[in-house]
Amino acid sequence: MLRLKSLATLSSFKITGLILIIIMVVVPPALRDPYLLHILTLGSIYAIFAMSWDILMYTNQLSLGHSFFFGLAAYSTALFNSSLRMHPILAIIAAVAITAIVGLGLSIPFFKLRGAYYALGMAGLAKIATLTVTAYSDITGGEEGIRGITPLTTDHVGNYYIALATMLASLIFLYYTAEHSRFSLIFRAVRDDEVAAKCLGIVVHKYRLLCLVLGSAFAGLGGAVYATYLTIVNPNAMAIIPTTALVVTMGMVGGVTTIIGPALGAYLIVFLDSFFRVAENIRLLAYALTATLILLLLPGGIIRYAIKAANYLIREVRS
Amino acid sequence: MPLLEVRNISKSFGGLKVIKGVSFNVDKGELIGIIGPNGAGKSTLFNLISGVYHPDAGSIIFKDEDITKMEPYDLVKKGLARSWQIVRPFRNLTVEENIRVAFYGVGFKDSLSERNRRLDEILQMTGLLQHREQLAKNLPLGHLKRLEVARAVATGAELLMLDEPFAGLRVDEIKGLMHLVTVLHSIGLTILIIEHVVRSLLELTRRVLVLHEGRLIKEGTPEEVRRDKMVIEAYLGEESEVA
Structure with a gap:
């Protein structure tokens, strides 16, 4: 397990975060590059999604069907907007x-599932949901999906700021809950040993439920903002491949159970994906190889090394 | 009125009957040992009493309340805590944090200063004060065994169930832990202790239960147990050092 505070003093951690936020607020809009703004907007939306996946990992809930929540919210937004x-x-x-x-309701069938069974249960849910939205084409538009969702704004900079602000608010809330609230200690205990935690009086299912509701709600937030940004939603948003595969890669590349790591992982993966689009024939291969190399060479995720680098830079600047 | 009454409990896993109609009482303030060969059902018995498993038949009464079907987190709040044969620390938490989990678990309503005072007291008593900031995963087995006891004590338990606390320890570590158990008993805790280091257990306790193949075959003082023919045949015969 990676504990951020053990890698950085709080002050240098705050300084790095503040600098990054200022850069993200000021620089991209100043460059006025619509494609860069698009990539960063998508990166921010996926960062919300990746953090929502990560909060589940705090209580050992490896979800291989997290796209279900993302897609459910994207379709709900589309239907509420276009039909209602x-x-x-x-x-x-x-x-x-x-x-x-729905996350709250799912805690009942998933109450006793652990490990691979939980992961596969979630994957099955996402698969069933994807088949359902594809089958009921009169409501969901089938393979084509739903088009013409009203955007929050058509301005690139406006969209970027909406996604960034939503991402930052989600990050602060989830990071505080997972790392600094009174739940933090219990989450970490449950992650280490559920049975031992139970035998010390921890009502484990209550904390698993809390993480599932938070995870589904924030995945939903990501999915809903995604739908209004792209103004289209199709079954891919709910599908295990690509959407769940994407969020799991983002989380693992970034650094699991750190909240900030998966957010960084999301930006990196979105950048890599767009970077390799210049070579469409080998895009997926190059993208998969790079992600695999990061996992192999940077165990624990990029967050660990990003913090070490930031600490080093701050020490150098101070001296 | 006994603190704990175990009434004719049985437990099977598939076709294997692990506990067969075990009954015994524990009075408040007692320090009782449970011995038996491997596979006798000692740890299963602890798992049944602490709510990790539920018995197929029989009942368990704690402080005059039927706790047979209760979950571990409810039992802790009623004053029943346990340690584990194979230590189960929260590896990525510090010693201090491991103990604080127990405070949260039982929902202590004390002020922060009172909780801190209690934490220091437990750390001091268990000899872990100097290691409070260390991650549990970096502790040697001897300290982890103490941490197990510390966490159980931190729940404010009345009945402490210790599952093989001396297993795998050096002689000096066993002596230190035996002293800790004596101290905990002297401050009023009721203690039920499973142990394989029979010599240590017979020194420590006044009453011993002997389990064999899921049955309680003998209950008595250490001296009575040492001399019992059935116990010698089933278990002590293997342990030449206690003869």
Whole structure:
């Protein structure tokens, strides 16, 4: 397990974070490059999604079907907006509420599942949901999906700021909950040994439920913002491949159970994906190889090395 | 009224009957040992009492309340805590944090200063004060065994169930831990202890239960147990040093 505070003093950690936030707020809009803004907007949306996957890992819930929540919220937003003519902001709120409630409901069938069984159960759920939205084409548009979702704004900079602000708010909330709230200690105990935690009075399923509801709600937030940004949603948003595969890669490349790591992983993977688009024939291979190399060469994820590098730089600047 | 009453409990895993109609009582303030050869069902018995498993038949009464079907987290809050034969520390938490989990688990309503005072007291008592900031995964076995006891004590337990606390320890470590058990008993804790280091257990306790193939074959003072023919045949015969 990686504990961020053990790698960086709090002050240098805060300084690095603040510098990064300032750069992200100021630099991309100043460059006025629509493609760069698009990549960063997608990166921010996927960062929310990756952090939502990571919060589940705090209580050992490896989800291989997390795209279910992302896609459910994306479709809910699309349907609320296109069929019920709901304002996109209200559609987003309603979609997030629905995914949170569904997450709560799923805690019942998933109550006793652990490890590979839990992971496969979630994967099965995502598969069933993907087949369902594909089959009911009169409501969901089938393979084509739903088009014409009202965007929150058509301005590139506006979209970028919306995604960035949502990502930062999610990051602060999830990071505080997972690392600094009174739940933090219990999450870490449950992750290390559920049975021992139970025998010290910890009602383990309560904390697993909390993580599942948070994970589904924030995946829903990512999915809902994704739908209003791209103004289209299709079954891929819910599918294990590519969407769950993408979020798991982001989490593992970034550094599991760190919240910030998966967010960084999301930006990196989105950048890599767009970078390799110049060679479309070998894009998937190059992308998969790079992700594999990162996993092999940087065990624990890029966050560990990013913090070490930041600490080194700050020490150099101070001296 | 006994603190704990185990009434005719049985437990099977598939076709294997591991506990067969075991009954015994534990009075408040007692220090009782449980011995038996490997596979006798000692740890299963602890798992049944602590709610990790539930018995197929029989009942368990703690402080006059039927706890047979209760979950471990509820039992801890009622004053029943345990340690593990194979240590189960929260490896990525410090010693201090491991103990704080127990405070959270039982939901202590004390002030922060009171909790800190209690934490220091437990660390001092268990000899872990100097290691409070160390991650559990970096501790040697002797300290981990103490941490197991420390966490159980931190729940505010009335009945402490220690599962082979001396297993795998050096002689000096066993002596230190035996002293800790004596101290805990002297401050009023009721202690039920499973042990394979029979000599140590017979020195420590006034009453011993002997399990063999899931049955309670003898209950008595260490002296009575030492001399029992059935116990010698089933178990002590193998342990030449206790004869």
